[in-house]
Amino acid sequence: MTATLPADLRDVFARCSVAELVTLDELGRPVARSVSPSYREGGPCIAVRDGDGVGDPHVALLFAGDGPTVLVQGTAYEHGTLHVRPERVYAWDGDGPDVEPRLFDAHLEEVRSGHNEEPEVGHAAPTGGHGLWDHRLDELDCALLACVGPDGFPFAARLEVHPDPRGGVLRLPRVPLGMPVDAGPACLHATDAGHAEGRGPRVHGDLLGGPDGWRVVPHAVLDA
Incomplete structure (x- = not known):
């Protein structure tokens, strides 16, 4: 039940008219898109009016605006519309990547800050291969x-992006604390605030690490 969450997080759910929904496709790859959430105070779920159906019930909803940035990891089911039942909730009380999140577990009680201790279940491996560069990536400066x-749930955060056309990658100089980055499939979704020409592209590719930090190797660039 969301009623046990702090009031500032419930306020975020109530006032946000747009959120980012992350689902998993048939190959276990994350797909992010903007949706319209609906929340009833103290209700057990968050409704997503334009979320469509999902094949895998493991989903995430990212709320970012005034106040804390809140990520809900939950299980989705359809009951007239898509509903997300929270399993874990992360809340960042600042914009910097060094801010450690508050973490609430499946009972929506606060647990040890920023650390998810669920068992690891594994996820899809990187696809591999060279990046496919697209001119729409040149002006990208931030994105989801x-x-x-590692527990099989999607995870999402907004962060700074540095395009590297020569290297054919999108570099991620600072990953937020609490984000479980690991080599594997990834999706970058540029929202209005993250692209110089308005709503930017959605990028599917591989998230890879190295001595120079994390990067996304783009394999497909689609209109958001």
Whole structure:
């Protein structure tokens, strides 16, 4: 029940008219898109009016605006519309990547900050291969990064992006604390605030690490 969450997080659910929904496709790859959430105070779920159906019930909803940035990892089911039942809730009380999140578990009680201790279940491996560069990536400066956590739930956060056309990659100089980054499939979704020409593209590719930090190797660039 969301009623046990702090009031500031419930306020985020109530006032946000747009959120980012992350689902998993048939190959276990994350797919991010903007949706319209609906929340009833103290209700057990968050409704997503334009979420469509999902094949895998493991989903995530990212709320970012005034106040804390809140990520809900939950299980989805259809009951007239898509409903997301929270299993874990992360809340960042600042914009910097060094801010450690508050973490609430399946009972929506606060647990040890920023650390998810669910058992690892594994996720899809990187596809591999060279990146496919697209001119729409040249002006990208920030975006939502969606990946798959070690417990099988998608995870998402907004972060800074540095395009590297020569290297054919999108570099991620600072990953937020609490984000379980690991080599595997990823999705970058540029929202209005993250692209110089308005709503930017959605990028599907591989999230890879290295001595120079994390990067996304784009394999497909689609209109958001």
